[in-house]
Structure formats: C-alpha cells, structure tokens
Amino acid sequence: MACRQSGLQMTPLREAAVSELWRAERPLTAYELLARLSEIAGRNLGPPTVYRLLDTLCQHGIARRIESLNAYVACHRREHDHECIFLLCQECGGATEIEDNGLERLLRKQAETAGFEMTRRVVEVSGVCAPCRTAVDSDGA
Ligand SMILES: [Zn+2]
Numbered sequence: 332m333a334c335r336q337s338g339l340q341m342t343p344l345r346e347a348a349v350s351e352l353w354r355a356e357r358p359l360t361a362y363e364l365l366a367r368l369s370e371i372a373g374r375n376l377g378p379p380t381v382y383r384l385l386d387t388l389c390q391h392g393i394a395r396r397i398e399s400l401n402a403y404v405a406c407h408r409r410e411h412d413h414e415c416i417f418l419l420c421q422e423c424g425g426a427t428e429i430e431d432n433g434l435e436r437l438l439r440k441q442a443e444t445a446g447f448e449m450t451r452r453v454v455e456v457s458g459v460c461a462p463c464r465t466a467v468d469s470d471g472a
C-alpha cells in the first residue's frame with residue numbers, strides 16, 4: 332500500500348481517517364472528519380487531534396488540502412511524488428484529481444524566469460463536472 336512508500340506508520344486512527352476520506356463523495360472539512368472519526372472511535376476526539384492527523388497525512392501526500400474549500404481529500408495518485416490539480420464541481424461539491432506535468436513544468440519555468448522561488452503552489456479549478464452537466468442538460472429542454 333501507499334503507506335509503505337510514504338514511510339508513515341498507519342495507526343488505527345490514521346487508517347480510519349484515510350478510509351473516511353476515500354469513502355466521502357466530496358472533500359471533507361476537518362470538523363466533518365472529526366465527527367466521523369469520533370463516531371468510529373466511540374469517543375469525542377478533539378479538533379487538535381484531527382488537525383494533527385490531517386497535517387501528518389498531508390505531509391506524507393496521503394491526503395491533500397483543498398484551499399478554496401478548506402477541506403481535505405485522499406490523494407488518488409500516491410504512488411509517485413506529484414503536485415495535485417483539482418477540478419471542483421460547484422454543483423455536487425465533488426473533487427476530481429487530474430495530473431498535468433506540462434502545467435507543472437510551465438509554472439516552474441515561469442517562476443524561474445521571474446527569479447521567483449516557488450515554495451508552494453495551488454491549482455484548483457471550479458466548474459461543473461460531467462455527471463452534473465448531463466443532469467443539467469436533460470433537465471432544461
Ligand atoms: Zn494527488
């Protein structure tokens with residue numbers, strides 16, 4: 332599993348957090364995850380626990396934070412190091428991860444040309460996903 336590559340020890344709580352993020356149909360906020368994990372653990376976890384947990388998962392590339400939604404998803408391409416690009420549906424709230432090394436290279440090159448040292452970059456695209464578009468199309472005749 333990806334955890335092996337990332338070198339992260341998977342505790343039951345970490346396992347539970349990852350599977351909840353996988354199961355969710357859209358990104359989860361820290362508080363949504365907190366509620367789900369408290370239920371699974373059978374005790375009330377504190378926000379610091381969940382934030383620490385999410386930090387760890389993000390550091391290892393297992394989860395990613397969606398800045399514009401202030402929510403988290405499980406990364407779909409954990410097998411190699413990469414920057415995630417997210418397509419965010421404003422209808423259903425779903426997040427789809429895509430990978431585009433061309434865009435990544437372009438950003439790095441542009442930053443380099445500008446003499447800018449890139450430490451972090453976020454690419455999040457808002458719009459309407461294919462299933463939602465289909466639903467809208469068949470609604471409006
Ligand atoms: Zn990713």
Ligand SMILES: [Zn+2]
Binds near residue numbers: 460
């Ligand atoms: Zn959608």
